[in-house]
Amino acid sequence: MKKLLNTLYITSQGSYLSKDGECVVVKSAEGQKKRFPVHVLDGVVCFGNVLCSPFLMGHCAEKGLSLSFLTERGRYLAAVHGPQSGNVLLRREQYRQADDPDAAARVARGVVAGKVANSRAVLRRCLRDYSDRVDVERVQGAVGVLDGCARRLRSPVSLDEIRGLEGLAANTYFGVFDELVLSKEQAFGFNGRVRRPPLDNVNCLLSFVYTLLAHDVRSALEAVGLDPQVGFLHRDRPGRPGLALDMMEEFRSFLADRLVLSLINRGEVETKGFTKKESGAVFMDDNTRKTVLTAWQKRKTDEVTHPFLSEKIPLGLAFHVQARLLARYLRKDLEGYPPFFWK
Amino acid sequence: MMGEEAEILPLSALQHFLYCPRQCALIHIEKVWEENRFTAEGRILHTRVDSGDSGKRGQVSEDRAVPIRSQRLGLYGVADVLEMRPGPDGKSIPFPVEYKRGSPKIEPWDRAQLCAQAICMEEMLDVEIPEGAIFYGTPRRREKVVFNQELRELVQINCQQMHELMKNGVTPQAEYGQRCRGCSLVRACMPKLGKKQKVETYLLKGLQE
Numbered sequence: 001m002k003k004l005l006n007t008l009y010i011t012s013q014g015s016y017l018s019k020d021g022e023c024v025v026v027k028s029a030e031g032q033k034k035r036f037p038v039h040v041l042d043g044v045v046c047f048g049n050v051l052c053s054p055f056l057m058g059h060c061a062e063k064g065l066s067l068s069f070l071t072e073r074g075r076y077l078a079a080v081h082g083p084q085s086g087n088v089l090l091r092r093e094q095y096r097q098a099d100d101p102d103a104a105a106r107v108a109r110g111v112v113a114g115k116v117a118n119s120r121a122v123l124r125r126c127l128r129d130y131s132d133r134v135d136v137e138r139v140q141g142a143v144g145v146l147d148g149c150a151r152r153l154r155s156p157v158s159l160d161e162i163r164g165l166e167g168l169a170a171n172t173y174f175g176v177f178d179e180l181v182l183s184k185e186q187a188f189g190f191n192g193r194v195r196r197p198p199l200d201n202v203n204c205l206l207s208f209v210y211t212l213l214a215h216d217v218r219s220a221l222e223a224v225g226l227d228p229q230v231g232f233l234h235r236d237r238p239g240r241p242g243l244a245l246d247m248m249e250e251f252r253s254f255l256a257d258r259l260v261l262s263l264i265n266r267g268e269v270e271t272k273g274f275t276k277k278e279s280g281a282v283f284m285d286d287n288t289r290k291t292v293l294t295a296w297q298k299r300k301t302d303e304v305t306h307p308f309l310s311e312k313i314p315l316g317l318a319f320h321v322q323a324r325l326l327a328r329y330l331r332k333d334l335e336g337y338p339p340f341f342w343k
Numbered sequence: 344m345m346g347e348e349a350e351i352l353p354l355s356a357l358q359h360f361l362y363c364p365r366q367c368a369l370i371h372i373e374k375v376w377e378e379n380r381f382t383a384e385g386r387i388l389h390t391r392v393d394s395g396d397s398g399k400r401g402q403v404s405e406d407r408a409v410p411i412r413s414q415r416l417g418l419y420g421v422a423d424v425l426e427m428r429p430g431p432d433g434k435s436i437p438f439p440v441e442y443k444r445g446s447p448k449i450e451p452w453d454r455a456q457l458c459a460q461a462i463c464m465e466e467m468l469d470v471e472i473p474e475g476a477i478f479y480g481t482p483r484r485r486e487k488v489v490f491n492q493e494l495r496e497l498v499q500i501n502c503q504q505m506h507e508l509m510k511n512g513v514t515p516q517a518e519y520g521q522r523c524r525g526c527s528l529v530r531a532c533m534p535k536l537g538k539k540q541k542v543e544t545y546l547l548k549g550l551q552e
C-alpha cells in the first residue's frame with residue numbers, strides 16, 4: 001500500500017509538462033512555470049490540450065505514477081504505462097475467474113453488496129438528518145426495496161440475478177435521489193440519471209465526479225497488477241473498464257454522490273457555473289470544475305476506519321486497499337472479497 | 344535446471360527469501376514493489392559504491408559494482424566491492440565487501456547473501472574465497488564473515504527452495520511475526536488478514552437491515 005499522495009490535475013489549456021531532475025515542471029500557455037517534486041505525487045491527470053514530454057512520461061512510468069489524459073470534460077483518452085507494468089500471473093487468475101460464472105458471481109456479490117449497503121446508508125443518513133425536508137415515505141420506500149436486495153444477497157446468488165439486483169438497486173436509489181438535493185434552486189432539479197451527455201446540472205456534476213472516481217480506481221487496480229478492463233459484474237465490452245466499473249459500485253453513493261450533494265446543498269457550485277448547449281448537453285465552466293477537483297482532493301484526505309481491516313486510512317487510499325484485497329482474494333489469501341461498507 | 348537463463352534470479356531474491364519466502368514471492372513473482380524509508384536509504388548508501396570506480400589502497404586493489412553470477416546457485420547480481428588481497432603464494436585472493444544500512448544482524452541473512460556472492464566469484468574466477476566483510480551503516484563498522492561449510496550449505500539449500508518456489512509461482516501464505524514489523528512490504532502483504540474475521544461473516548453483517 002502506498003501513502004496517500006497528491007494527484008496533480010492540469011486543467012489549463014496549452015500547458016506543457018516536462019521533467020527537470022526529480023520535478024514535474026508545468027509551464028502554462030502564458031509561460032509561467034510551476035514545479036512539483038515527483039515523490040509527493042501519485043498521479044498526473046491532464047484535461048484537454050495539455051502536452052507532455054516523453055522524458056516525463058518515462059519517468060512517471062518508472063516511478064509508478066499514473067499519467068492520464070482526459071478530454072477537457074473528463075472523458076478518458078489514454079494513459080502512459082511503463083515496460084514493467086503488472087503481473088501476468090495475477091492477471092491470468094483474474095481472467096480465469098472472470099470467465100467462470102460461479103467464480104465471477106462470488107466477486108460480483110461482494111461488489112453489489114457494497115453498492116446496496118452503501119446506497120441504503122446514504123438514504124438512511126438523509127432520513128436521519130433531514131426528516132423535515134424530505135418526503136420520508138418515498139425515501140423509506142426506497143430503503144425498503146434496498147433492504148430486499150440486501151436480503152437476497154445474504155445467500156449465494158447467480159451472476160444473472162446479481163446483475164438484476166444491481167440494476168434494481170441503482171434505479172431505486174436514483175428514483176429518490178432528487179429528495180437528497182435540498183437546494184431549492186430550479187437549476188438543480190433532478191429527474192433521473194442521464195449520461196452522455198448529461199442534460200442537467202446535477203448529472204453534469206455526477207458524471208464529472210464519476211470520471212475522477214473512475215480514474216483513481218483504475219490507477220489503484222493497475223498499481224496492484226490487475227487489469228481494469230476485465231470485470232466480474234460488468235460484462236466485457238471493447239473499451240470499457242469493466243473491473244474499474246465493478247469496484248466503483250461500492251464508492252459511487254457515499255463518496256461521489258455525497259460530494260456532489262454537498263457542493264450543491266452548501267451552495268459551493270452556482271447556477272451560473274453551468275451552460276447548456278444547443279443540443280441540451282450541459283457543461284460546467286473552468287471555475288466550477290476547479291471547485292469540484294479541490295473538493296474531491298480534500299475529501300480523499302478524510303480519515304476513515306476501514307471496516308474490514310479496522311485500520312484508520314485516508315479515504316483516498318480506500319481504492320488501493322480494495323484493489324489490494326481483491327488481488328489477495330484472487331490469490332486465495334482470503335476466502336472472499338470484502339467490499340468497503342460505509343458506516 | 345538451475346542456472347538456465349530463464350531460471351536465473353537476482354542475488355537480492357535470496358536475501359528476500361531468507362528474510363521471508365512470502366516477501367520473496369511478492370517481489371519476484373507478484374512484482375509488488377514498495378519504496379519506503381528503508382529501501383530508499385539503502386539506495387542512497389548504494390549510489391556511493393555503484394559508481395563502478397576501482398582503485399588501489401596499498402597492496403589491496405579494489406573494484407566496485409562488479410557483475411557476478413553462478414550457474415550452480417542460479418543467481419546473478421552485482422557485488423558492491425571486490426577487494427583483491429595478496430595471498431601467501433603471491434596470487435591475490437578476492438575479498439567481497441557488502442554495504443548495508445542499519446546494524447549487524449543476528450540472523451544469517453546478510454552473511455548468506457555475502458557468501459552467495461563469494462560462491463559466484465569462486466565459480467567465475469576458479470579460486471577459493473575464505474572470507475569477506477560487511478560494512479554496516481550504524482554504527483559504521485566492518486564485520487568479518489567467514490565462509491564456512493555451514494554458511495555455504497545454508498546458501499545452497501535456500502537457493503534450491505527459492506527456485507522451487509519460483510517454479511511453482513504460488514505465493515506462500517503470510518505468517519504474522521516479528522519480522523513483519525521491519526518488512527517493507529507489510530502494507531501490500533497484509534499479513535494479519537488470515538487472522539481477520541471471515542469474509543462471509545463480514546458480508547452478512549454489512550447486509551443486515
Ligand code: SF4
Nearest residue numbers: 363366523526529532
Ligand atoms: S509482512 Fe511479514 S509475512 Fe508479509 S512479506 Fe513481510 S515478513 Fe513476510
